[in-house]
Amino acid sequence: MVSELAVTGIGVIAPTGIGLDAFWKAAEQGNCVLDRVDRLAGTGYPVRVAGEVRGFDPAEALEGRIIVQTDLFTQFALAAADLALTDAGLDPSTLDPFEVGVVTASYSGGVEFGQREIQALWRDGPDHVGPYQSIAWFYAASTGQISIRRGLKGPCGVLVTDEAGGLDAIAHAGRAIRRGARAMLVGGTEAPLSSPFALACQFGTGLLSASDDPYTAYLPFTDAAAGYVPAEGGALFVLEDRRAAEARGGEVWGVVAGHGTTFSGLNRFDPGGEGLVAAIRAALAEAGCAPEEVDVVFADAVGTRAADDAEAAAIRAVLGANVPVTAPKTGYGRGYAASAALDVAAALASLEHGVVPPTPNVTATRVDLDVVTHLARRVEPRSALVLARGLGGSNSALLLRRASG
Amino acid sequence: MSARELEPQELAEVITTVAGVTVTARSLTDPPTRTFADLGLDSLALLGVVAELSRRYGIPSRAEALECRTPRDLMAFVNDEIRSGV
Known part of the structure; x- marks a missing residue:
């Protein structure tokens, strides 16, 4: 019988900072880091302002072997998972691997990686498509890479329900805990700013702000509301049964x-x-x-x-x-x-x-x-x-x- | 096809670039029994390495190349293909 679903670890990769402390400090102060983004200008779409994660260096967070086979959205997820586990003080290798699982959500997937490989296919032919195209651009890439990296063999899943997916994934992981999983890594990441393909998927909705002023581009609930500004990054959490978490000395962020x-x-x-x-x-x-x-x-x-x-x-x-x-x-x-x-x-x-x-x-x-x-x-x-x-x-x-x- | 042969240095560079695993020419064959798995390359990584070598040298029997377990075997296989193609 599960007592409560406790969040014991938080890993944040945000435009406002890497790690919960930097992210929260910026949120509390109401900082705005929206800015004109050069990568967007190169896509040919009239979207200029976005929330870009500028403090993230994949080479610092991950092995080269992993970087060549992953899109940025998966690199965010892997790095956020590491941060969340560190925050939780939980080493999954000390647990039964069949009792620890992963659920991630993404709406955009690995589109930048996919675009690069599809361009190679179109320009140079099938021999020029790298083998990692077979795994990197799919929504499931982040869940798969986290489970491989950490040797997690418990219940795994992937949700694609746009923004709602970030919440639905947590509920899904909660059900896994109720069915007996010892701990779950769960969250959502996105990297939707880097390629024309990614922008094409978003721009067609007519919901993106076309403003080039970072301070007025995204003003929901006001007369000046003109759409939203896209962002990259994400967060992963460690979810546990509260009693089990406290029994191992884990601290609970919330329920x-x-x-x-x-x-x-x-x-x-x-x-x-x-x-x-x-x-x-x-x-x-x-x-x-x-x-x-x-x-x-x-x-x-x-x-x-x-x-x-x-x-x-x-x-x-x-x-x-x-x-x-x-x-x-x-x-x-x-x-x-x-x-x-x-x-x-x-x-x-x-x-x-x-x-x-x-x-x-x-x-x-x-x-x-x-x-x-x-x-x-x-x-x-x-x-x-x-x-x-x-x-x-x-x-x-x-x-x-x-x-x- | 090229008469140039595949040297350890070039294979090391291809592995480093394509598979993201930093290796030296010497580490590929010392000891000579060292496998791709020992170096941290899985089957997808090897697929990428063989595809790149094929683009450079043309390797008619790519499926066979993928069965090579060690860098030493792969270099021997590729160089055989190069010689037979001359």
Whole structure:
């Protein structure tokens, strides 16, 4: 019988910093690191501003043998997994390998790697496609590489539900723990900024901000909302049964108390917010949490009028207009599955530190919500709700609770 | 086809570039029984190495080349192919 699902390790690779400490400090201060990105200019698409991870050197984090066979999104995942395990103080080689598994989510996959190899195929012929194309560009690459690197033979999975995947993966890993897994590595990473192919997959949605001003490009919930700014990076977590974690002396960041997910139509964001309402209700029901017990909401914050309105309506419908709502991602971008994972990291740090980080660059909002702007707010939250929607029609909500009551 | 033969130095460079495993010419054959697996190359890595050698030298029997377990065997195999092609 599982006591509670405890997050015992957090590994963050974010545009605002590598490691939870740097990431949280930037979130708490409301730093904005969005910037004009040279790689984007080379893609030929009118997208200029993004959240780029600038402090990450694959050669520092990983062996050369691994680098040649992986896309950047997998390199982020491998590095974040190492950080999460170190943070958890857990060496998986001390556990039964069949009791430790991996679940990752990605929306973009290894598109840069794929584009390079497909160009070689088109230009020079099949003999010029490298063998690692067979493994590197698929969504499953990160889960597979982590499991190989760490010798993990427990339940493994891969989810592709756009941003919602970062939350759904955690729920999926939670089910594995309930079925007997001893520990799970779980999270989401993305590297969607480096190739025309990657941009083509995003630009066609019409949701990307075309602004070239980093400070006004991504302003969800405002009159100036003009889409979102893409980002790369991600986060991985170590998830364990709380009793087992504490028995080994592991420290608990927070508890995954409830998850809900719904599907409300292809190729559009949840019209009206009904799907998100149902997801929030399901997450609260699983957690046994009353609406008034939710102390802070980490919003999806798509940054278009319709999607923002739908999200605001969903939050008001279930939780009312007084719950503090924040979107730290306006400081570093919306990175699909990576973004939901980073929101979970921010929410756990928020519960731990008793502070709700602000929504960078957003000042006057036009929605009837208590959006935390300008400065972090000390509210000692005991529970945090993270929201994420996917363009494919998925809507997810994850309720996290503070480790100590 | 080239009459030039494959030397350990070139194979070491190909392995380093294609498989991402840094090796020296000497480490390939010292001891002579050293296998690709010993060097940290799996079957996909060897596939990439053989494909690159094939682009440089033309190796008609690539499937056989992939059965070589040691750098020493692979160099002998490739050089046989080169000579027979001259």
